[in-house]
Amino acid sequence: MAELKDIGVAVLGFGTVGGGVVKTLAEKEALLLERLGLRLVLRGVADLDVESDRGVSVDRSLLTTDARALIEREDVDVVAELIGGTGAARELVLHALKLGKPVVTANKKLLAEHGPELHKVAAQYGAELLFEASVGGGIPIIKALREGLVANQINSMYGILNGTCNYILTRMEEEGLSFDEVLAAAQAAGYAEAEPSLDIDGHDTAHKAAVLAALAYGGSVPLDNIQVTGIRGMAAADITYAAKMGYRIKLLAIIRNCAEGVEVSVQPTLVERRHPLATVLGVYNAVLVHGDVVGTTLYYGRGAGRMATASAVVADLADAALNLRAGGHRRDLSAVPERAPVVFREPGGIVARHYVRFSMKDRPGTLAKVAAVLGAHGIGIDSVMQQEGPENAEYVPVLFVTSQASERAMAEALAEIEGLEDVIDQKPVRYRIENSA
Amino acid sequence: MAELKDIGVAVLGFGTVGGGVVKTLAEKEALLLERLGLRLVLRGVADLDVESDRGVSVDRSLLTTDARALIEREDVDVVAELIGGTGAARELVLHALKLGKPVVTANKKLLAEHGPELHKVAAQYGAELLFEASVGGGIPIIKALREGLVANQINSMYGILNGTCNYILTRMEEEGLSFDEVLAAAQAAGYAEAEPSLDIDGHDTAHKAAVLAALAYGGSVPLDNIQVTGIRGMAAADITYAAKMGYRIKLLAIIRNCAEGVEVSVQPTLVERRHPLATVLGVYNAVLVHGDVVGTTLYYGRGAGRMATASAVVADLADAALNLRAGGHRRDLSAVPERAPVVFREPGGIVARHYVRFSMKDRPGTLAKVAAVLGAHGIGIDSVMQQEGPENAEYVPVLFVTSQASERAMAEALAEIEGLEDVIDQKPVRYRIENSA
Structure with missing residues (x-):
């Protein structure tokens, strides 16, 4: 346990974030050794383009175009996927996990679209999947x-x-x-x-x-x-x-x-x-x-940027390295559990207050027509504010603040108002309102 | 490794925070089991007063006045110190650490005054000392x-x-x-x-x-x-x-x-x-x-309160339990390293901008005298604003915003201004200014 002092890191993707990770691993080697009691050692950086200058100094011998071979190297213990997208990134992450190697990724699209598959494979092969950098950049959320x-x-x-x-x-x-x-x-x-x-x-x-x-x-x-x-x-x-x-x-x-x-x-x-x-x-x-x-x-x-994101990726690499040293994960992957299926609410049912701006004909009775449609859909009105339009304008901006109403009711009511003759001349603008702190 | 499913917890101190921890462990047993893959089991609660109602239901058989005996029980794996102060709390924390049992504490005073001693004993006996709840209540800072x-x-x-x-x-x-x-x-x-x-x-x-x-x-x-x-x-x-x-x-x-x-x-x-x-x-x-x-x-x-603090204490208990299951700490205590001694700056040398309010005699020349003293101490003035005083008041409030100046220079200058005759009639009020975001 104590002898595993060096943890080999493979970086996949030498773009903005990959470059930041390479830079941070180099500059913070001593600090990380002091804090973690182990060394995070860069074994290689894989990218299709190993010629362009990334503004980061790295030994050319560490660059490779063969990501799979890099992942497979015996002295690579942890893999950082910083390629992005869901093509090569997905395949390479799965490849590493199937070799039992922990993967750190910043790839929110991959997680959003293939999260269950990745977590399942990770659990099956006893490899850890960490993704601090996928949300909020450097924030340890x-x-x-x-x-x-x-x-x-x-x-x-x-x-x-x-x-x-x-x-x-x-x-x-x-x-x-x-x-x-x-x-x-x-x-x-x-x-x-x-x-x-x-x-x-x-x-x-x-x-x-x-x-x-x-x-x-x-x-x-x-x-x-x-x-x-x-x-x-x-x-x-x-x-x-x-x-x-x-x-x-x-x-x-x-x-x-x-x-x-x-x-x-x-x-x-x-x-x-x-x-x-x-x-x-x-x-x-x-x-x-x-x-x-x-x-x-x-x-x-x-929430983004080379160094902020690198801070999060390196924190995940540190966690993965410490877990490897301890001989296993510390957190079960059940932190993302397959529980009794969670019901995700269909969007039409979402209830909120709304701000709506109509461009409304400046004529008595118009406002009453709009209010009547809202009322017919069960939408309460908290306030109405008519704004100054240009002088003699035929249509003026009128702002409504509604009480709690469902997405569906709002959409139906506004569609109906758009269909009224001689009431508004533009699509209404609608935004949600949140007061809760 | 997999069989150590139950982690025995001793809670020392059945006050506001102790009560919150007891409540949280009871209410969140299932959630924690799902997330951690182990059970945090309350073995006992020690307090000098085991009679008062704490607004938390707990089996009376779990209450004890003998904290040391509770700590020593074989089925107690982790100890939460929620007594406060530096008397009994210090002795009991040291006792637990010397038995190799991880300690979770919310006690900032104990850490501020005896931190080095506690960390040293923790390292010596291979026991972990966690203190999330000591700063910022429930915030995982x-x-x-x-x-x-x-x-x-x-x-x-x-x-x-x-x-x-x-x-x-x-x-x-x-x-x-x-x-x-x-x-x-x-x-x-x-x-x-x-x-x-x-x-x-x-x-x-x-x-x-x-x-x-x-x-x-x-x-x-x-x-x-x-x-x-x-x-x-x-x-x-x-x-x-x-x-x-x-x-x-x-x-x-x-x-x-x-x-x-x-x-x-x-x-x-x-x-x-x-x-x-x-x-x-x-x-x-x-x-x-x-x-x-x-x-x-x-x-x-x-930053405080029964449940927010309990959230942090239980998070530390979870970390300690996972580390015990893994057979050791995950983080070296060198996260609080004994490095080349850090120099803590003596307060007089601290440099900042300042807001100063003088109650100043409303007479030509007074302001110049004050400004001259500040200048003699090398203190630049960014702005001066005389405020309305009561009508015909002899002394009026005058606000100075200084440029960067040392604590020492500020203290000396203000003492000198206080000593001037017929210039101010109250001790000047001085606060720091921070613009950096």
Whole structure:
């Protein structure tokens, strides 16, 4: 037990995160040796491209294009999968697990789409699968949920999980800019991809929500059961109106254990200015966790980026190494248990308050027509605020705040209002409201 | 290894936290069995008083007044020390460790005053000492530092670590009440002790700061090297002035790794309204941690209370139990290493910006005299704001914001200003300012 001092690490993928891990392992070797009593030794880095400069110094002899051979080496004890995607990454993770080698991954898409398969193979071959870096970048949220809050049933989690979206929303609010202007600036600054849909349409957040939900409730979340709305094309006006009402708009992953099942959704949401998530600005991420014993806790940090993500990957490598030294896993994989199947709530049943902006004909009786449709669908109205339109405008913005109403009722009511003649001239804008802190 | 399914737990101290732990172990037995693959079985609860009703149902046969005998029982594997103080608690913790039994404690005072002794005995007898509940109640901050951020050198930590103080400051700001009014209300509501000095004079925060500093930097922090200023008697006026300037006043533990040594201090501090710690309100605690790899992270939750603290104690019991099953500790105690001795900075050398309020004679030339003394001590002035006093008042409030200045220079300059004739009529009020986020 004491002689296994060197733990051999294979890094798959020499991109941004892989480079950060290689750099951290090199720079922190002495610190990790002191803290862990063992050495994490890089045995090799596999990538299809072993020629490009990654801005990280690494002995060329460590680079290889043959990931499978690297995984199979006898002196490789732990594998870090930092390739991304669900093709080669999935195959290589399965290959390592089947050799009984623990795998550390930052790949939320892989976990969201193939989590049950991976966990099953891991259990079958007695290999550990760790994924701290898959949600919230450097924030140790997975460890907090699995270990720090082990005595808690999780009542709910509210997460700001995509730095690109939060950066865009923050700049739109602070500088009064349009969505398109800020997106272009974010792309220029490297905070957003040239093809930004994974981020701004909410899919990346949905993958992370699925990982969190599976961790808290077990089983696998059918991605179809996640209602996903992104921030693409959000109007600056709604951010301004929300601010006037004391709210900020955030793209939230919401995971809640309700009587009817576990709700998992991703939506732009108005949160009160005092809400702990309202002050999470720029590229930062945060997760608000309500446990039934501990009450409310929150975890905050950089949700992406080379070094923040590397911090989480190396922490997982350290855990895997210590477990190997101890001769087995410390946590059973039942931390992601296959329990009595958890029911994930179908999106239409999700109940919340809503902010709705209509562009409404400025004529007596119009508002009454809209209110009547909402009422007919059982949707209560908490407040109505007509906003100034341009002078002599035919249509003016009118803001409704509803009481609790189901997703289905809201969708049906708004569709009916859109069908009314001479009432509104644009599709209504609708966002969720969360007051709970 | 697989047969050790039951881990026997002894709880020492049947007070608020002890009762919460007993309750949690009973209510979460099935959940913990599912997540950990083992059962945490309560073997006994020791307290001098086994008659009072603690609001927790427990089999009377489990209660005992003989803590030592309970610790020594063969079927007790792990000991939770929830007595508090440094008398019996210290002796019993040492007794358990010397029997090789892991100890979980929530006792920050014990750790702050006797940490090195306890860690040494723990290492000597191969027993684990866990203390998640000693700082930040239910927040898994110790685990985050030891494990989640294992790859990081900690550059600094800023903590709101005392719920009583934060509750008082929050109500003073929100309701414009005086310190004495809010303290009395907090005492009536059970948020403050009848003898509140441990909280409001900053000593409880200092104990927690010492625990965090020892964890991050090793060694033991001489409590004399912690500059401690509490919030007793804080004037409502300063909270109002700070708010006008865009700040909130928080009692902060500040731990910083500077070139000259590690700074550890506890002081009322002005933080910008946008600062992540500014929105930590009421009885909540939070710790902002800057790691050299991960960047800024923050951990937030209830810093005290029966159930929040129990959540942390049970998480430690789970870790200890898993480690016992694995046949040893997972983390070397070198996570609190005895390294080359860390230098803790002497308080006079600590450098910061300051808010100073003078009650200054309203006469030409007075301000110049004050400014001259500050200048003579090398203290730059960033801004000066004279406030309205009562009509025809002889003395008016004047606020100074200084640039970076040492604690020593500030103390000397203010003493000199107090000695000037006919310039001020009250002791100047001075608080630190922190802008860094």
